Amino acid sequence: MIEIKNLNHGILNIDRATVPEGITAVIGRNGSGKSTLLKIISGIKIPDSGSISIEGKNPRELDTGYVSEYPDDNSIFGVVYDEIASSLRFKHADCSETERRVKEISYLFDISHLLKREMRTLSGGEKVMVALASACADNPSLLVIDEPDSHLDRGSAEVFSENVLNTGSRHIIVCTHNMETASKAGNLIFLESGRIKYQGAPGEIFEKYLKSTCFYPPLWRILK
Numbered sequence: 001m002i003e004i005k006n007l008n009h010g011i012l013n014i015d016r017a018t019v020p021e022g023i024t025a026v027i028g029r030n031g032s033g034k035s036t037l038l039k040i041i042s043g044i045k046i047p048d049s050g051s052i053s054i055e056g057k058n059p060r061e062l063d064t065g066y067v068s069e070y071p072d073d074n075s076i077f078g079v080v081y082d083e084i085a086s087s088l089r090f091k092h093a094d095c096s097e098t099e100r101r102v103k104e105i106s107y108l109f110d111i112s113h114l115l116k117r118e119m120r121t122l123s124g125g126e127k128v129m130v131a132l133a134s135a136c137a138d139n140p141s142l143l144v145i146d147e148p149d150s151h152l153d154r155g156s157a158e159v160f161s162e163n164v165l166n167t168g169s170r171h172i173i174v175c176t177h178n179m180e181t182a183s184k185a186g187n188l189i190f191l192e193s194g195r196i197k198y199q200g201a202p203g204e205i206f207e208k209y210l211k212s213t214c215f216y217p218p219l220w221r222i223l224k
């Protein structure tokens with residue numbers, strides 16, 4: 001469980017919120033504070049005031065995988081293999097175990113053919129897939145992903161839904177402008193001007209509060 005109390009940071013102003021385990025999608029208009037919230041949950045930013053705890057711990061005490069919305073912000077190393085292996089190497093994992101895991105996760109993410117490539121030569125979507133594989137390689141207990149789908153084609157978006165969202169991380173927080181992705185989460189947070197306006201099961205939030213807005217999943221209008 002993630003507990004937020006009296007959080008103030010930039011546009012964010014959240015008195016009290018409890019985020020359950022599982023997959024949470026964060027949605028809202030441009031500039032509503034989604035990325036800021038994700039950076040605070042992942043421990044990248046320390047809030048100006050207030051507190052956030054995850055399973056009773058400070059975010060920086062958790063093993064976390066974070067994927068930025070900007071593909072070029074995600075990589076440290078020059079070659080794809082080294083990038084995906086980095087979290088395992090930082091933990092001094094055994095070389096053969098590192099190699100096994102890099103190959104396994106690359107296969108799952110359908111990027112085995114990229115392992116020897118230089119990061120700078122990849123497309124935006126390829127960089128996102130490498131960043132997702134790298135973030136998931138060490139099975140983090142918290143996975144925070146900022147707008148993965150804006151760079152992904154349909155096939156890669158499916159790989160994302162099937163593999164990233166089923167990594168087994170205890171908490172997965174995904175910010176997205178894709179309402180079909182959001183509708184598949186277990187929990188939905190709707191941010192407005194830095195405040196949590198709605199939170200709950202996507203079915204309930206979309207039907208009850210967002211039906212007449214552009215946030216309602218387009219597919220639902222056809223199917224329902």
Ligand SMILES: Nc1ncnc2c1ncn2[C@@H]1O[C@H](COP(=O)(O)OP(=O)(O)OP(=O)(O)O)[C@@H](O)[C@H]1O
Pocket residue numbers: 010011028029030031032033034035036037
């Ligand atoms: N470092 C910063 N300095 C000043 N203002 C900032 C900074 N970072 C973000 N902001 C402002 O805070 C607000 C929230 O930004 P944030 O990136 O969290 O929004 P967002 O909901 O993720 O937007 P988008 O959907 O466009 O990515 C915006 O008005 C933004 O301009």
